[in-house]
Structures are given as structure tokens and as C-alpha cells.
Amino acid sequence: MSQAFFTDPLGSWPSDVQDISLECSTFSASPNSYIIVYNEEFVIKNLLKPNSVDVDNERLGREVDMTLLAGNPGCAIPIIGRYFSHGMIMGFITRFGKCITQGPRDDIRPEYHDHRLSVIQQFCALLDRLHSKGIIHGDVKPSNLVFDAADNLRFIDFAEAVLESEPPCRHASTTRYVSPSSLKTRSPLTRADDLYAAGMTIWHIYTGHLPFENIEEDDVDLLIEEGLRPDLSLIDDEGVRALISEYLDGGE
Incomplete structure (x- = not known):
């Protein structure tokens, strides 16, 4: 995979599109990126340079490369094309995937127990597959987990992903x-960071609640650095509780 592959001319990819005007929903994914969703069928992702309206093609190409490397057996929603406007690449295109945080809240109601366990099991297998490829996702969380058209769980958003073989x-x-270790040392990204985030993600999936949702955003990082953990007493399944602890311990 290479930068040149991402910047090949319009039409080099089977689903390249140009200068379309559609009724779409647009969401801000971060201060420098946004997502365009068309009819719950296609998604266009755009990345901008910091404090600019210019497209960051270097980061887009990097994310495309990492997503393709995560590919089959599938760890990612496949990229099928690029979106051009006035001859310039504006973003890449994927099929729509339904985020696991959409729909009814899978909280502590008993009727959702089996479903939550199934999602957790799929998630653990998915992360294992990604790591077996030597890829660290770098931003593991429920909003980056989606079901594809065949109802398989997949990762999205490889903007922060790295290869373990790359320089830290x-x-x-x-x-x-x-x-906590990442916050304390500001050290380079490692597999342990994914593992800790996985523990937090499983807690979120099982409880249906955002971790530390009652704490101000500006205070959360300091409290995590000091050892704050999610309330495991909310996990009424002993196996899930042990699994969360295992991942959290593996991330410190």
C-alpha cells in the first residue's frame, strides 16, 4: 500500500465519485475531520489540516493504507472508492456500518444480556485478529465499532493506527x-493501550453507559492518571467482570 495508490487518478478505484450533490447527513468526527452519510448506504470521510479548510491528503492516505492492511479476514469496513470535487480528492468512501452504540440502549435489562455477551465476544475476537496482523488501532472505543451488512463486527477510524514494526x-x-500509564508517561502507542481501551469498551458495552459520564471532561484524564477505574459493581456477570479486569490490568 502506498500514498501513490491513494492519489491515483479519478476512476482508478471501482467506486470513485465526483461532484455529487445528494441529501446527506454530516457529522463532525473530530476537530479536523467530518463524516458524510448518504441514505445509510455510503459513508465519506474527510480529514482537514489543523486550523485549515484544506484536505489533509497525507493523513487520508495513511488511514486508507492502514484500513486496507486491516482488511481480510475482515477487521475493517472496506474502502471502496474516493470522493473528488473539482478534480481534487476530498475523502474516501466506505459502505455504511451501524455503530454498536446506535439503537436501543443495551443497559442492564435482562433481555439484552445474551446480545451484550455476543457483542463482547465478537469484539475480543476482532481485536485479537487486528493485533495478530501487527496493527495497533490506537483509538478503541464503542463508537469505532460497527456492524457491516452481513452483521459482522468491524473497526472503523484507523486515523491513529500504527504498525508495531514502525518506529514508536x-x-x-x-x-x-x-x-493511566499513557497519561502518566506520554509514551509511544503500544498494544497495551489497545488492551486497556478494550476493557473500558467492554464496560461501556455491558452497562450501556459512557465511562465516568458524571465527571467533567477536563477532570477525567487527571483522575484516570491517579488510578480511577469504572465501577465494576455494575457488572453482574462474573465472567465479564473478570474479563474487564484482565484487559485493564494488561493496559497498565
Whole structure:
């Protein structure tokens, strides 16, 4: 995979599109990126340079490469094309995937227990497959987990992903899922960061609640650094509780 592959001319990919005007929903994914969803069928992702309206093709190409490397057996929603406007690449296109956080809240109601266990089992297998490829996702959390058209669980958002074989570097992550050791040392991204985030993700999936949702965002990172953990007493399944502890311990 290479930068040149991402920047090949319009039409080089089977589902390239240009200058379309559709009724779409647009969401901000981060301060420098946004997502365009068309009819719950296609998704266009765009990345901008910091403090700019210009497309960051270097980061887009990097994310495309990492997503393709995560590919089959599938760890990612496949990229099927690129979106061009006035001859310039504006983003890449994937099929729509339904985020696990959409729909009815899978909280502590008994009728959702088997479903939650199934999602957790699929998630653990998915993360194992990704790591077996030597890829660290870098931003593991429920909003980056989606079901594809065949109802298989897949990762999205490989903007922070790295190969374990690459020189160490520090990437951004989501505060409520970041490990205490990472906050303390500001050290380069490792597989342990994914494992800790996985423990937080399983807690979120099982309880249906955002970790530390009653704590101000600005205070969360300091409290996590000091050892704050989610309330495991809310996990009424002994196996799930032990699994969360295992992942959290593996991330410290």
C-alpha cells in the first residue's frame, strides 16, 4: 500500500465519485475531520489540516493504507472508492456500518444480556485478529465499532493506527478510554493501550453507559492518571467482570 495508490487518478478505484450533490447527513468526527452519510448506504470521510479548510491528503492516505492492511479476514469496513470535487480528492468512501452504540440502549435489562455477551465476544475476537496482523488501532472505543451488512463486527477510524514494526510514536486517543500509564508517561502507542481501551469498551458495552459520564471532561484524564477505574459493581456477570479486569490490568 502506498500514498501513490491513494492519489491515483479519478476512476482508478471501482467506486470513485465526483461532484455529487445528494441529501446527506454530516457529522463532525473530530476537530479536523467530518463524516458524510448518504441514505445509510455510503459513508465519506474527510480529514482537514489543523486550523485549515484544506484536505489533509497525507493523513487520508495513511488511514486508507492502514484500513486496507486491516482488511481480510475482515477487521475493517472496506474502502471502496474516493470522493473528488473539482478534480481534487476530498475523502474516501466506505459502505455504511451501524455503530454498536446506535439503537436501543443495551443497559442492564435482562433481555439484552445474551446480545451484550455476543457483542463482547465478537469484539475480543476482532481485536485479537487486528493485533495478530501487527496493527495497533490506537483509538478503541464503542463508537469505532460497527456492524457491516452481513452483521459482522468491524473497526472503523484507523486515523491513529500504527504498525508495531514502525518506529514508536505518540498518537491521539479518546480520554475516557486512555490508559493511566499513557497519561502518566506520554509514551509511544503500544498494544497495551489497545488492551486497556478494550476493557473500558467492554464496560461501556455491558452497562450501556459512557465511562465516568458524571465527571467533567477536563477532570477525567487527571483522575484516570491517579488510578480511577469504572465501577465494576455494575457488572453482574462474573465472567465479564473478570474479563474487564484482565484487559485493564494488561493496559497498565
